[in-house]
Amino acid sequence: MVSAIIVAGGKGKRMGTVQSKQYINLNGKPILYYTxxxxxxxxxxxxxxxxxxxxxxxxxxxxxxxxxxLKIDKIVAGGKERYDSVYNGLIEAQGSEIVLIHDGVRPFASEKIIEDAIKHAKMYGAAAPGVTPKDTIKIKDEDNFSSHTPKRSKLVAVQTPQAFRFDMIYDCHKKIREKGVLITDDTMVVEYFGNKVYLYEGEYNNIKITTPEDLIIAEYLVSK
Known part of the structure; x- marks a missing residue:
């Protein structure tokens, strides 16, 4: 069984809205609808x-x-932090072979990205889509000076859905909660315990809607 966990706990701080960003309308439908x-x-x-x-x-x-x-299988309450919310979702996904974890405000995940996630998770245990950053990335020091410039070809801006063998991600999430480690991404959870994550080709259209500028792009993509 393949389960998808959609985590939609974001607020509207960077968007500058009182309304949670996943409920903002795109072409008459909330962002979360498309996701x-x-x-x-x-x-x-x-x-x-x-x-x-x-x-x-x-x-x-x-x-x-x-x-x-929208007839989903289960709606569950999130937790204080994102990893708490993911863990609550994983509890409901027990019995799955593969689980996909996806941002609720990433409404343009294509069929190919989803299917590649499942395929690569079955092959490697953990997988995530990503794209090469369009800008040159600088590493800065504590005084805000550029310390070095990594090769852009080696960099990946990681997206979701991130896919895992269920037993791996569930076990790692349980253990990392006990350690109290702060994580911002589910690939970090499995990497913390020595597992490798296969990075496959994502899509630049697979944006995460976080700022008002993202909404402009999203409106265009919806219209297409």
Whole structure:
């Protein structure tokens, strides 16, 4: 069984809105609608689990899921930190062979990206899509001076969905919670315990909507 966990716990701080960013409309539909739809329509996904803040569960059901006929398998409450939310989703995904973990505000994950995630997770245990940064990246020192410039060809801007063999990611998430290590990404969880993550080709369209500028791009992509 292949499960997808969509983590939608973001707020609107960088977006400059009171409303949580996953509920902002794109062409008349909330961002989260497009995200969920991509996984529901994929035949390789057996189970879709949505994780939202506990105080938004009823709102999400009444305003996002029911009006748009989005029949997911489970909606669960998130936790204080992102890794708490992912762990709550993993509990509901028990029994899966492969699990995909995806950002709720990444509404343009293509069918190919999703299917490649599953394929590579089965082959390597852990996989994530990524793209080469378009800009030159600098490493700065503590005084804000450039210390060196890594080769752009060696750099990858990692996206989601990130896919894992369920037993690996569940075990690593349990252990990292006990250690109290701060992580910002699920690939970091498995890497912390010595597992390698296969990086496959992502897509520049697979953007994460975080700022007002991202919304402009997203409106264009939706119109296409």
């Amino acid at each position: 969920i739809k991509n996984f529901l329509k994929n035949d390789l996904i057996d189970k879709v689990i949505l994780v939202v803040p506990s105080n938004e569960i009823e709102y999400c059901k009444r305003k996002i899921l029911e009006p748009n006929l």
